[in-house]
Amino acid sequence: xLQLVESGGGLVQPGESLILSCVLASGFALDYxxxxxxxxxxxxxxxxxxxxxxxxRTSHGDSVKGRFTISRNNDDNTVYxxxxxxxxxxxxxxxxxxxxxSYACSVDEQYDDWGQGTQVTVxx
Numbered sequence: 520x521l522q523l524v525e526s527g528g529g530l531v532q533p534g535e536s537l538i539l540s541c542v543l544a545s546g547f548a549l550d551y552x553x554x555x556x557x558x559x560x561x562x563x564x565x566x567x568x569x570x571x572x573x574x575x576r577t578s579h580g581d582s583v584k585g586r587f588t589i590s591r592n593n594d595d596n597t598v599y600x601x602x603x604x605x606x607x608x609x610x611x612x613x614x615x616x617x618x619x620x621s622y623a624c625s626v627d628e629q630y631d632d633w634g635q636g637t638q639v640t641v642x643x
Contacts (some may be wrong), residue, residue: 520630521547521620523615527639531605537602541615549573550593555630556600558611558639565625568613569600576623583609588594605641612636 522544539556555570568581570614577589588601598615610615616630633635 521552523617523632523634524614525615525637526636526637528613530640530642531594532640532643533606535605535641536601536603537605537639539602539613539615541598541600543596543617543618547596549596549598551620553624554589554598554618555592555616555618555626555628556598556613557616557626557630558609558613559636560611562642563611564609565604565614570624570626570628571598572622572624573620578624580626590623597619601622602639605639607641608629610639610641612638614619638642 526544527539550573553572556568559565571577571589585606591598616633616635618630
């Protein structure tokens with residue numbers, strides 16, 4: 520089972536930016552996996568945010584297109600989620616998840632391994 524660790528969450532004001540990191544624990548090579556970010560707000564269903572294949576192909580959910588960017592550094596075993604123009608409705612616990620990589624990715628697919636999450640709060 521893979522170990523994924525998220526970090527970078529916090530409290531920001533509307534319109535500000537935040538970068539989340541997802542590190543794959545040592546002993547595993549990130550370049551074999553597709554990584555996705557999901558989020559879950561209190562009382563709401565989990566929502567797919569963005570995903571990236573081992574070759575860098577990406578996909579984003581409609582609610583974050585144009586505001587969020589996903590990237591990866593396989594040498595550092597890390598995937599990043601750059602979040603710009605944050606809104607109060609982006610408030611949630613953000614999770615990263617992994618599955619064996621394929622040609623393309625979708626946040627609607629099944630992911631096998633999950634991190635513990637990091638809280639993002641957008642509030643004035």
